[in-house]
Amino acid sequence: MKLLYINTCVRKESRTKILADYLVDKLNAEVKQVDVPTLDLKPLDEYMLNVRTQWVEQKQFDDALFDLAKDFASADIIVIAAPYWDLSFPTWLKLYIEHINIIGLLFNFSPQGDIIPLCRAQKLYYVTTKGGYNDDNFGFEYIKNLAQNFYGITDVNLIKAEGLDIYGTDISKKIIQARRDIDELLLA
Numbered sequence: 001m002k003l004l005y006i007n008t009c010v011r012k013e014s015r016t017k018i019l020a021d022y023l024v025d026k027l028n029a030e031v032k033q034v035d036v037p038t039l040d041l042k043p044l045d046e047y048m049l050n051v052r053t054q055w056v057e058q059k060q061f062d063d064a065l066f067d068l069a070k071d072f073a074s075a076d077i078i079v080i081a082a083p084y085w086d087l088s089f090p091t092w093l094k095l096y097i098e099h100i101n102i103i104g105l106l107f108n109f110s111p112q113g114d115i116i117p118l119c120r121a122q123k124l125y126y127v128t129t130k131g132g133y134n135d136d137n138f139g140f141e142y143i144k145n146l147a148q149n150f151y152g153i154t155d156v157n158l159i160k161a162e163g164l165d166i167y168g169t170d171i172s173k174k175i176i177q178a179r180r181d182i183d184e185l186l187l188a
C-alpha cells in the first residue's frame, strides 16, 4: 500500500501535523511524504502555463514537472495535513493542487466533456485544526469535491480538532480526543 502524505503545515509545533503524523503511523503503509512548503513551488505564470499545456497536449509527461502528479495518481491512500487558515487552508495547498491537476494524469475528459478520473486511490484523509469554532470549512469541501468529482476518490474523511486558540482550552485534551476519533475511524 502506497500512502502519499501531503503536508502543508508550516509551524514547528503544528497541531495539525501532530494529528496527521499519528494517522499516517496508524495506517501502517509505505509512506511518501511531501512537505509542500519546502518544494519551492511557484504559481503558474503565463510562460509555465504555455510550456505545460504544450507537453500535456503532446502527452509528454517525462519532465520532473509532472512527478508530483504521478505520485498523487499512483498512491493507494492520500493524507492531507492542512491547518485551517482564513476559512480554508494555506496557499501551499492550492499551489500543490495547481501543480498536480494535469489532464491525462489525474483525470481526463471524454469527447462529450465528462470527467474520467485516473487516480488509483479510493481513500483520502483531510486533517485540520482550527483556532475557533464554526461550521464552514471551505477548504475541506473544496478538496472533497475535487477528490470525488475529478480524481474518483470516493471515500473522503475529515479529521479535525477545533477551538485550539480559544483562551482556557485544554489543548492536550482536544488532541487526545482527535486521536481517539482517528482510532475509531480506522476501526469502522
Ligand SMILES: Cc1cc2nc3c(=O)[nH]c(=O)nc-3n(C[C@H](O)[C@H](O)[C@H](O)COP(=O)(O)O)c2cc1C
Pocket: 009, 010, 011, 013, 014, 015, 016, 017, 083, 084, 085, 086, 087, 088, 129, 130, 131, 132, 133, 164, 165
Ligand atoms: C494565517 C492564519 C489564519 C488563520 N485563520 C483562522 C480562521 O479563519 N479561523 C479560525 O478559527 N482559526 C484560524 N487560524 C488559527 C488556526 O486555525 C489554528 O491555530 C490551527 O490550530 C493552526 O494549526 P497548526 O497548529 O497546525 O499550525 C488561523 C491561523 C493562521 C496562522
